[in-house]
Amino acid sequence: MSATPLLSVEGLTKHFGRAPHLLRAVEDVSFHVAPGEVLGLVGESGSGKSTIGRLVLRLIDPTSGTIRFDGDDISRATERQLKSLRRKAQMVFQDPYASLNPRLRVRDIIGEAIDAHRLASGARRTERIGELLETVGLPAAHMVRFPHEFSGGQRQRIGIARALAVEPKLIVADEPVSALDVSVQAQVINLLQDLRRRFELAMLFISHDLEVVELMCDRIAVLYLGRIVEIGRAEEISTRPRHPYTRALLAASPKADPDAPKIRRLLKGDIPSPLAPPSGCVFRTRCPHATGECAQVVPALRAAGDDHRFACLYDIADEGRPAAA
Numbered sequence: 471m472s473a474t475p476l477l478s479v480e481g482l483t484k485h486f487g488r489a490p491h492l493l494r495a496v497e498d499v500s501f502h503v504a505p506g507e508v509l510g511l512v513g514e515s516g517s518g519k520s521t522i523g524r525l526v527l528r529l530i531d532p533t534s535g536t537i538r539f540d541g542d543d544i545s546r547a548t549e550r551q552l553k554s555l556r557r558k559a560q561m562v563f564q565d566p567y568a569s570l571n572p573r574l575r576v577r578d579i580i581g582e583a584i585d586a587h588r589l590a591s592g593a594r595r596t597e598r599i600g601e602l603l604e605t606v607g608l609p610a611a612h613m614v615r616f617p618h619e620f621s622g623g624q625r626q627r628i629g630i631a632r633a634l635a636v637e638p639k640l641i642v643a644d645e646p647v648s649a650l651d652v653s654v655q656a657q658v659i660n661l662l663q664d665l666r667r668r669f670e671l672a673m674l675f676i677s678h679d680l681e682v683v684e685l686m687c688d689r690i691a692v693l694y695l696g697r698i699v700e701i702g703r704a705e706e707i708s709t710r711p712r713h714p715y716t717r718a719l720l721a722a723s724p725k726a727d728p729d730a731p732k733i734r735r736l737l738k739g740d741i742p743s744p745l746a747p748p749s750g751c752v753f754r755t756r757c758p759h760a761t762g763e764c765a766q767v768v769p770a771l772r773a774a775g776d777d778h779r780f781a782c783l784y785d786i787a788d789e790g791r792p793a794a795a
Contacts, residue, residue, distance in 0.1 A: 475538075476557075476639060476672050477501035477526060482535035484521055484696075494744045495521045497696040499535070508673040510687035510704070512680050512719065516741045518696040519676045520564075523642040524672065527559055528552055540639065557587050560633035566625035570617040575581060576628055577613035581654065583635040592675035602631040606661060623654035632662065634669070642674045647682065659686060682793045684708045689777070692716045695752040696744060698771065702778030712780040714757050721732070751783070759784060 484496040496518045503509045505553055511519045524530045526537055528544055537545045555604040560583075562718060564752055569581055580599045586589050590598045600610030626646060633641055643662065647655040659682065665671060673738035677683050681689055684704050691701040692715060700713040709716045718737045737756050742748055748755050754764040773778040 474504075474541075476505045476507075476540060477503040477674070478538040479522075479526060480536045482522065482525060482537065483533045484518075484525055485533045486528070493743065494747055495696055496525065496637075498547040499696070499698055500765060501701060502689055503674060503696065505672055505674050506666075506670045507689070508675055508687045509522060509674045510683035510690040511674065511693055512678065512683045512690060513693035514678060514741050516744065517693040518744075519678075519693055519726060520644050521696075523561065523674060523676050527561055527642055528555065548646060554572070558634045558638055559642065560636060561642045562626070562646045563631050563743050565621050565649055565753075566629055567617075567649075569629050570625055572617050572754065574616075575613065576617070579617070579628065579715075580613070580635050581633045589636065598635075598720050601711055602634055603628075605634065605665070606631045613638045621654075622650050623658060626658055630658075630665070634665070637669075638671070639719075640672045640674065642676070644676045645663065645678070646675075648677065648679070655682075662686065666733075679723070680708075680719045692719065695747055697752055697781065698783070699753060700778075700780040701771070702774070702780075705777065706778045710778075712774045712778070712785065713782050714755075714759055715753050716780075751781075754762055777786075 475550050476636070479502070480500045482496055482499040486493040486495060496690065499522060501509065511522060513519055519649060520680070521530070525532050528564065532545060534546065536543060539555060539557060544552065547555070577596065577599050580602055581595060581783040584595055584598060599613050603610050605613060608624060608627055617628070620628065646662070647658050651657060662673070663686065666673060675683060675686050687704050689702060690704050690707045691698050692707070694715050700707065700711065700716045707716060708720065711720055722737070739756055742752070742755060748765070750765040751757070751760070751769050754760040757764070769783050771781045776779055
């Protein structure tokens, strides 16, 4: 992997609405994705994962912060300037039913991107669409069918083929398996892993399922109420979590491995509303270790080893007692 990031995000913030009804969806988020790397964004619903995915593709505009893609600052780029980004970065959506136009045949769904970027025409266009379908495990002859003639897993494969049509460097996969049956989820995960290796794709893989993220990703960023609370190598996050929220997510994720670390503490209550986030540490209202200081100070990400950082005023010891930072 190159040392130069393909995607670099610094201080990314997104607010919706106006005071006193200001929704803080994403707050001061920073991360990078190297060429060929898969970074997982994990957290409960309402943590800002999908919003970040749409921000980095500039499907929505940031309130503040910097997004650099392939060396270019795209934070304030116009739609015309973003056309080259659309060629380099694509999205696979969560819902394979809603993401495909039911009025179009598969050849036209996939062909739209090819036409928009003038990548092929005539017989070569048809041949290219057939190649893409076969790449994702579907017969080329299925290009004449409509979306309703496919199962959920097959529709998601069509969505992946559409994303691959422009030969992107980055794919944002927004909960790509959460709407699928468990057996089909494994097939789609295996497909994404194969495509990642075959085409040296970088991915921003968004999920609420930490076990799926562990399997798929090189690094993991754990999000809570629009902020990154822990980020590091996937193995470090899964075996040596340092933030109480990460520990709770791991506890809620079933493990088939009897030797896997047993973290028993589960969360109580729901994630607070981003319309009225807690003061200080946003996790403090659900944290078993919270103190009065947690209500006053917003903890910054601090080092816990090579490429591993967490945002907590305390370092939670293995036995669960908070130790001063």
